[in-house]
Amino acid sequence: MSTHSRHIQLMDTTLRDGEQTQGVAFTPMEKVSIAKALLQFLRVDRIEVASARVSEGEKEAVSLINQWARQEGFAERVEVLGFVDHTRSVDWIKSTGGSVINLLAKGSEKHCREQLGKTLDQHSADVLQTIAYAHEQGLKINVYLEDWSNGYKDSRDYVYGLMERLQHTPISHFMLPDTLGVMSPDEVFASFSDMCQRYPTLQFDFHPHNDYGLATANVMAAVRAGVSAVHCTVNCLGERAGNASIAEVAVVLRDKMAMELSVDESHLVRISEMVENFSGKRVAANAPIVGADVFTQTAGIHADGDQKGGLYKTKLGPERFSRIRSYALGKMSGKASLKKNLEQLELDLSEEDQKKVLARIVSIGDSKQTITTDDLPFIIADVLESKSYQHIKLLACSINSGLDLPSTVSIRVDVKGEKHQTTGAGSGGFDAFIDAIGKVLQHYDYTLPTLADYEIRIPKGGHTSALTECVITWDCGNELRKTRGVHVNQVFAGILATIKLINIQLHEMANSPQA
Numbered sequence: 001m002s003t004h005s006r007h008i009q010l011m012d013t014t015l016r017d018g019e020q021t022q023g024v025a026f027t028p029m030e031k032v033s034i035a036k037a038l039l040q041f042l043r044v045d046r047i048e049v050a051s052a053r054v055s056e057g058e059k060e061a062v063s064l065i066n067q068w069a070r071q072e073g074f075a076e077r078v079e080v081l082g083f084v085d086h087t088r089s090v091d092w093i094k095s096t097g098g099s100v101i102n103l104l105a106k107g108s109e110k111h112c113r114e115q116l117g118k119t120l121d122q123h124s125a126d127v128l129q130t131i132a133y134a135h136e137q138g139l140k141i142n143v144y145l146e147d148w149s150n151g152y153k154d155s156r157d158y159v160y161g162l163m164e165r166l167q168h169t170p171i172s173h174f175m176l177p178d179t180l181g182v183m184s185p186d187e188v189f190a191s192f193s194d195m196c197q198r199y200p201t202l203q204f205d206f207h208p209h210n211d212y213g214l215a216t217a218n219v220m221a222a223v224r225a226g227v228s229a230v231h232c233t234v235n236c237l238g239e240r241a242g243n244a245s246i247a248e249v250a251v252v253l254r255d256k257m258a259m260e261l262s263v264d265e266s267h268l269v270r271i272s273e274m275v276e277n278f279s280g281k282r283v284a285a286n287a288p289i290v291g292a293d294v295f296t297q298t299a300g301i302h303a304d305g306d307q308k309g310g311l312y313k314t315k316l317g318p319e320r321f322s323r324i325r326s327y328a329l330g331k332m333s334g335k336a337s338l339k340k341n342l343e344q345l346e347l348d349l350s351e352e353d354q355k356k357v358l359a360r361i362v363s364i365g366d367s368k369q370t371i372t373t374d375d376l377p378f379i380i381a382d383v384l385e386s387k388s389y390q391h392i393k394l395l396a397c398s399i400n401s402g403l404d405l406p407s408t409v410s411i412r413v414d415v416k417g418e419k420h421q422t423t424g425a426g427s428g429g430f431d432a433f434i435d436a437i438g439k440v441l442q443h444y445d446y447t448l449p450t451l452a453d454y455e456i457r458i459p460k461g462g463h464t465s466a467l468t469e470c471v472i473t474w475d476c477g478n479e480l481r482k483t484r485g486v487h488v489n490q491v492f493a494g495i496l497a498t499i500k501l502i503n504i505q506l507h508e509m510a511n512s513p514q515a
């Protein structure tokens with residue numbers, strides 16, 4: 001098959017196979033939100049949203065999605081996995097207002113024999129009967145040949161036999177899964193080339209799994225062999241090691257194969273965040289395109305190269321995905337990393353002061369702590385002994401905690417030069433501190449944002465007396481902000497991270513035009 005540019009459909013199955021990720025279950029409203037984001041903003045071609053007959057909640061979700069999709073003219077782009085169960089899956093899909101069934105047939109002789117206890121003739125008769133009924137009911141029909149990768153390897157005659165029986169029925173897409181994620185790109189290319197040449201008038205989809213970490217490479221091979229659609233999920237969710245990441249597939253097919261796609265890449269990250277929140281499955285910081293760190297340069301030499309004419313630029317620029325490049329501060333930072341951060345904060349420092357600040361950054365980095373751009377003004381203030389960034393200082397803090405007892409805290413703080421002493425109570429030491437500090441801050445018209453996340457880490461191989469690092473993500477309304485605190489006592493690490501956030505926000509309040 002030629003590698004000439006052609007349109008490749010992306011079928012997103014986050015809401016069906018993605019929900020088969022261990023521990024993931026979306027509520028109906030979450031499913032509706034994800035479906036809308038996928039079709040309306042990301043503009044994928046098709047979405048698979050559920051398996052038929054799973055539950056009442058699933059029925060509600062699918063009905064809501066179909067209702068919305070019909071209004072928006074997307075009805076035929078919403079698909080539901082159905083089973084060879086006479087009329088039951090078809091009736092279920094019809095009752096949700098659905099238009100498309102993705103019928104699950106057996107793609108390997110072994111599955112057909114061992115799981116269904118049927119021969120090829122018996123199984124194809126059942127499949128044909130369900131297809132006829134679905135067609136009569138006005139559904140569009142796609143068919144999965146489950147375990148096709150093994151079927152093609154071990155029982156090719158069975159696969160051809162099934163295809164012969166199905167090829168003249170009203171099936172729109174033959175969806176060939178690598179159900180257990182066992183194929184290599186060479187195997188995908190050879191098998192799909194054969195299928196596409198043998199049945200040149202049929203449309204084939206590839207449904208990959210990532211068990212060997214080869215899902216994206218396998219998608220490339222399938223497209224090279226001639227498939228017209230590939231399946232993927234947001235954040236690579238899916239059974240076991242997942243399917244193929246939609247972000248990876250989109251950029252690889254565009255950049256490496258010059259294929260035409262409908263997806264709007266600028267929405268990839270937002271959808272990834274939405275799915276991360278609803279699924280509770282964190283995206284690895286180094287996940288291509290959507291990971292938190294993938295547009296951060298750490299080595300000073302890279303920051304230097306970027307400053308000298310974009311020497312480290314690639315097609316995968318952050319702007320393409322509505323993200324920005326950042327320059328990490330740590331022991332590997334150089335002058336250019338600091339300069340880039342100063343530019344971002346619109347801060348001007350003499351060469352001499354930059355040297356001092358850089359030396360401090362490197363020494364903080366050496367003690368394994370991480371530094372964010374938000375930390376920089378405070379490091380500068382500390383190194384250059386400027387008072388203008390120290391709006392709040394924790395002078396003393398003692399915490400009393402006991403098993404099954406409320407915690408109490410007593411604090412002394414300096415806010416803008418005024419001293420306060422107060423107490424607080426809560427269900428834990430940190431909660432008690434939040435109670436106490438809240439009492440002080442109400443005098444300054446300031447309310448702490450809510451926590452979006454709270455992580456405690458110790459260095460790998462650490463021991464009970466090791467430093468702990470607390471990273472708090474704050475929901476500041478229009479943005480999420482992270483602050484870090486480091487201390488041997490993990491509650492104090494959280495308290496220091498909180499003081500940092502308060503300092504940043506009091507500083508912004510003091511410098512806002514209304515102040």
Ligand SMILES: CC(C)C(=O)C(=O)O
Nearest residue numbers: 017144146147177179
């Ligand atoms: C249920 C089927 C279609 C599947 O997801 C697979 O075979 O990978």
